[in-house]
Ligand code: FES
């Protein structure tokens with residue numbers, strides 16, 4: 001799992017002024033909407049006795065711990081300790097990690113890492129979101145599989161005729177012509193040609209193409225966990241962005257935003273979401289049963305062919321970021337079944353701004369003094 005990225009952690013329309021627990025990278029966070037409309041994100045770990053702040057309440061934009069009522073500002077500073085008599089100061093160390101948040105493309109994005117603003121990788125550009133020709137629909141599920149297996153599955157063109165039948169291509173003609181991968185620093189994509197479906201498939205009566213043109217699907221990944229699938233149907237375009245949110249290394253919260261140019265009325269949202277779900281459920285048993293469960297670090301540990309080029313480019317780029325120290329060790333996972341004696345957190349930007357405070361901080365950053373797989377792999 002990679003730190004130092006913006007993660008879309010929740011659909012914006014479900015976030016309100018109540019504290020809400022979200023999980024990502026094997027750690028819990030609390031988010032809530034403030035009175036000015038902005039969203040705050042803190043580590044869900046009270047510095048006093050480790051109470052879950054998300055189980056408390058929000059009073060005047062501060063989250064209040066449910067255990068002894070300590071109050072935290074959205075910058076992570078504790079402002080009130082009710083058990084202290086009036087006049088007693090608040091220790092400087094009484095603060096929790098706060099993470100930068102932006103709201104964009106219908107999602108709440110939290111920056112989970114400690115990079116200063118100018119060094120942070122960008123949020124991918126999603127041009128469809130503000131384009132009136134498109135209608136967005138939102139769908140989510142929990143997958144009992146590693147998020148990288150989930151991500152690779154979507155950029156894997158060759159599985160479609162086997163797992164999805166004639167939904168996008170012709171199972172009788174499963175070959176994938178060589179395609180070219182376009183890469184930038186943070187993403188890669190390709191146009192992949194399929195033989196056209198032999199029958200109308202799931203799109204029913206709407207299939208009207210006279211000539212059997214190849215079906216072109218644009219496919220791509222954006223670091224750290226987003227995949228795009230652009231399907232051109234005879235009657236319009238469907239563009240899916242899947243956010244594969246690593247709850248921990250074994251479980252993935254998949255949040256999908258689907259944009260379509262056809263049937264753009266609200267009345268068609270439910271059936272559009274249902275179609276997304278139907279396709280996803282065809283993938284689920286395959287991905288949940290892949291072994292090894294985790295993506296190998298060594299490229300030669302699995303066999304790749306030409307049609308796997310998008311996956312290979314993902315694995316190569318991932319390795320560069322592991323070498324840069326962005327990998328979060330799986331051995332230190334708050335959501336694993338094993339009880340721990342020390343709670344650690346994803347380091348937030350404030351730790352870099354104030355190294356002295358960071359050293360004294362109660363909760364230590366993830367990966368410190370642990371034998372991370374990244375280091376083991378070297
Ligand atoms: S554990 Fe949060 S106030 Fe005591």
Ligand SMILES: [Fe+2]
Pocket residue numbers: 153154159160163164279283
């Ligand atoms: Fe699939």
